[in-house]
Amino acid sequence: MPRSVNSVASRARRKKVLSRTRGNFGARNNVWTVAKNTYEKGLSYAYRDRRRKKGAFRALWIQRINAAARQYGLTYSQFMGKLAKENIGLNRKVLADLAMNNPQAFEAIVKSVK
Numbered sequence: 001m002p003r004s005v006n007s008v009a010s011r012a013r014r015k016k017v018l019s020r021t022r023g024n025f026g027a028r029n030n031v032w033t034v035a036k037n038t039y040e041k042g043l044s045y046a047y048r049d050r051r052r053k054k055g056a057f058r059a060l061w062i063q064r065i066n067a068a069a070r071q072y073g074l075t076y077s078q079f080m081g082k083l084a085k086e087n088i089g090l091n092r093k094v095l096a097d098l099a100m101n102n103p104q105a106f107e108a109i110v111k112s113v114k
Helices: 007-020 032-070 076-085 092-101 103-113
Strands: none
Touching: 007 032, 032 076, 032 092, 032 103, 076 103, 092 103
């Protein structure tokens, strides 16, 4: 019995990977083994960086809150500690948005915890 290799599926699988590596430089977009390695590495970077993005945004929010709080004579840690003591349940994302786009509301929050 002859060996069955299903070249249609193999070609489709390779074509899918090669189409997703378009735009890469040199052999990375048209040589199968190099393109496959590039594609797999890219997927692992995407997986890792979806998680890193959360930490990066949290760091940005903390910097913005710290800069805004210092205008009122508080450090970030003092401000967050007073928020927790007063049971004000605003998260860092909301606080950073208020500090950037609505300084009057942020000032009201600072005055309520001082």
